[in-house]
Amino acid sequence: VTGGQAGSERTILHVDMDSFFAAVEVLVDPDLAGKPVIVGGAGDRGVVASCSYEARVFGIHSAMPSAQARRLCPHAVFVHGHYDLYSDYSRRLHQIFESYTPWVEGISLDEAFLDVTGARRLLGNGEAIGWAIRSQVKDDLGLWCAVGVAPSKFVAKLASKAAKPKVVGREVKPGAGVLVVPAAGVLDFLRPLPIEALWGVGPATATKLKRLGALTVGDLADLPADQLRRSLGKSGQHLHDLSWGRDPRAVEPVQAVKSVGHEETYAHDHHEHDTLHREAVRMADAVAQRLRTHHLAGRTVVLKVRFHDFNTITRSHTLPSAIDSGPGIARAATALLEQVDVTAGVRLLGVSVTNLSEGGGRQLSLDDVGDEATWSNASAAIDAVRQRFGDEAVGPASLVDAEGLHVKRRGAQQWGPGARGRTDR
């Protein structure tokens, strides 16, 4: 069995769930069926993570500010996301995928690439496998998905998008469900698409491309490659290749984690150093625990600060050796915070760790004064206590107040502060 081998033509599937989070919410609460459902932060600073097709009819889409969504559809049902629930569905989804091929590359909870080149003899062509997966996902999970089938990853992705239901005016038109783009049809499929359809073309790149006269993928293909390289650098060449359907990237089942971080937008800006200092400690603790869960340690600690006016800065510090303890990361993060003037108001604070290495094993230098070694034992004890008694059973002393301990969990605030998510005190 091989994945994307050269020579013979590959068959790659892209599977994409239809409004995944909202569909799961409807599944667990059938009262929501047929209603405009919005999953995301309901507070003033929240955004839409996912919404049902009934909501899309009102012009709502993911990443839209929640306040705007509420104006467009005042009677929409806002649901705060249930990250653990989606993770569970995602895990079952991947089990289905892996029953067809071991070559599965998950790109988010609800999307994956499958290389079925080696499975064709046993299971039929790409289209047959696509229909089989779609109906099994519906039967086993009760959710709809769209499947794109093509000789390359990015064309498969565009095909699955084209196979989705569409909002036309005030109506939802069902999609094809499965769409096949054979090798001979790739260019005809690509050329009429707007350049924004290409993976890697966002607002900034679209503006540049339009200045060069490229509105469609076909226009882009007709531009000289060296002109694109000059104005867009490395990605110019990449986009030109894509416009000609050239995408040799393989489906890669395992991908190394490059960074682990935590960030949070506050319902109200913070101006005091003390509060933010405590927040940095809290986030460092959360990041450290996730690093240890993944058996990782990192050398570079990054502090991210977004000010009241949305201006965002990062400050980083690279340590002589990799660490994974809460206090170690907190010390670096708070030292970086000391150098930032926060008096104008901070809207978001984030702590992340990069430069990761596996194993969590640390090469200690004398500079570390043995702290990380001491904390290594303490961290193991903290992890054991949390596993048994929950995340809030133990944590940094500075985070305890009259209401108890405040420990951050992944997904606890995925889409912005909640409506009552005041953190000011």
Place this chain on the structure above:
DNA sequence: TCTGGGGTCCTATTCCTA
């Protein structure tokens, strides 16, 4: 009228060292 949280990748600049 506003703009989340998890990331990856690329580029430019700065600083250090050979």
Place this chain on the structure above:
DNA sequence: TCTGTAGGAATAGGACCC
């Protein structure tokens, strides 16, 4: 010791993805 230079690591920011 001074000067130039080349390369690598660290740093910061921006664009993009779901």
